[in-house]
Amino acid sequence: xxxxxxxxxxxxxxxxxxxxxxxxxxxxxxxxxxxxxxxxxxxxxxxxxxxxxxxxxxxxxxxxxxxxxxxxxxxxxxxxxxxxxxxxxxxxxxxxxxxxxxxxxxxxxxxxxxxxxxxxxxxxxxxxxxxxxxxxxxxxxxxxxxxxxxxxxxxxxxxxx
Amino acid sequence: xxxxxxxxxxxxxxxxxxxxxxxxxxxxxxxxxxxxxxxxxxxxxxxxxxxxxxxxxxxxxxxxxxxxxxxxxxxxxxxxxxxxxxxxxxxxxxxxxxxxxxxxxxxxxxxxxxxxxxxxxxxxxxxxxxxxxxxxxxxxxxxxxxxx
Numbered sequence: 001x002x003x004x005x006x007x008x009x010x011x012x013x014x015x016x017x018x019x020x021x022x023x024x025x026x027x028x029x030x031x032x033x034x035x036x037x038x039x040x041x042x043x044x045x046x047x048x049x050x051x052x053x054x055x056x057x058x059x060x061x062x063x064x065x066x067x068x069x070x071x072x073x074x075x076x077x078x079x080x081x082x083x084x085x086x087x088x089x090x091x092x093x094x095x096x097x098x099x100x101x102x103x104x105x106x107x108x109x110x111x112x113x114x115x116x117x118x119x120x121x122x123x124x125x126x127x128x129x130x131x132x133x134x135x136x137x138x139x140x141x142x143x144x145x146x147x148x149x150x151x152x153x154x155x156x157x158x159x160x161x
Numbered sequence: 162x163x164x165x166x167x168x169x170x171x172x173x174x175x176x177x178x179x180x181x182x183x184x185x186x187x188x189x190x191x192x193x194x195x196x197x198x199x200x201x202x203x204x205x206x207x208x209x210x211x212x213x214x215x216x217x218x219x220x221x222x223x224x225x226x227x228x229x230x231x232x233x234x235x236x237x238x239x240x241x242x243x244x245x246x247x248x249x250x251x252x253x254x255x256x257x258x259x260x261x262x263x264x265x266x267x268x269x270x271x272x273x274x275x276x277x278x279x280x281x282x283x284x285x286x287x288x289x290x291x292x293x294x295x296x297x298x299x300x301x302x303x304x305x306x307x308x309x
Contacts, residue, residue, distance in 0.1 A: 017179055017183075020183075021179070021183070021186075024183070024186050024187070024190065025186070027190050028186055028189055028190055028193070031189075031190060031193030031194060031197060032193060034197060035193055035196065035197065036198070036204075037196075038196075038198045038204075039204075039210075039305045039306070040216075040218055040305065040306040041210065041216060041218065041303055041304065041305050041306065042213070042215070042216030042217040042218050042219065042303070042304060042305075042306055043216070043219055043223075043273070043301035043302065043303050043304075044213075044215075044216075044301070044302040044304065045299070045300075045301055046299075046300040046301070046302060047298055047299055047300075048289065048293065048298060048300060049268070049293070049298040050293040050294065050296075050298075075279065075281060121282040121283075121286075122282070122283075123281055123282060123283025123284075123286070124281050124282075124283065125281065125282045125283075126278065126279050126280070126281070126282070127211060127231075127276045127277065127278060127279070127280040127281070127282050127285055128211035128278035128279065129282075130211075130282050130285070130302075131211040131212075131213050131278075131302065131304050132211070132213070134213075134302070135213040135214065135215050135304075138215060139215055140214075140215075141214050141215070147215055147217065156286055156289065158290075159283060159286040159287065159290060
């Protein structure tokens with residue numbers, strides 16, 4: 001600390017700011033460099049034990065809905081089939097199809113909670129299409145921002161070679 | 162901005178008013194300190210997650226999480242290593258041993274799969290198949306939240 005006295009003025013204390021500004025800029029540089037905008041991430045739960053057919057049948061009264069996804073050139077989605085019904089490449093169609101199957105029966109103990117979807121995908125298909133299909137099958141968000149759950153049980157068919 | 166003062170002797174000393182600058186700098190430091198996220202250590206620039214409107218952040222940490230990141234080249238990023246999918250069995254054996262040592266079973270563990278949006282699905286299924294062979298059952302497919 002350094003005190004300087006002006007001509008007629010009362011004593012004025014002036015601090016040396018340089019070290020503080022140095023440290024503050026160091027800190028600022030550190031935080032700016034390490035800053036990474038965090039994205040919000042979420043999970044889709046899949047319980048998939050190694051195939052146990054006898055146990056699976058007794059638990060679930062509904063046979064799994066089979067969704068076949070074919071890959072086109074470069075791993076893009078070429079076509080989707082739910083059972084025998086072709087759905088094209090539009091995930092909204094798939095979602096509407098699931099809605100018409102499940103109807104208003106959602107929530108615990110409902111039909112939707114007991115149904116299961118089996119995804120049978122081409123090995124070359126881009127993974128983003130799988131996530132889009134799981135999203136279309138497992139629910140939607142209503143106007144109030146609440147998630148309406150449909151079929152949450154999803155499994156993969158055994159990989160094609 | 163500088164304020165010039167002249168003393169009686171005629172020499173000129175320039176003195177900047179530091180207060181606004183220091184105010185702003187502290188504001189910036191506070192902003193970055195609050196937003197810094199050290200916990201986001203499993204994110205990797207090589208993985209661009211697919212997005213989904215239903216990807217809600219989980220309420221709590223899953224039980225015994227094991228994160229496997231599948232790149233579009235078909236390799237798995239596990240801890241700090243990049244390993245081919247064929248070598249996953251050895252890694253999972255070690256994980257299973259560690260889980261059993263903690264008096265748990267691999268079926269209780271959660272495998273978090275962070276796969277790139279352009280990864281061929283066959284590669285992801287291959288990873289899942291190897292996990293199943295090592296008695297892992299629960300999988301969490303991670304996606305980034307897509308705001309509608």
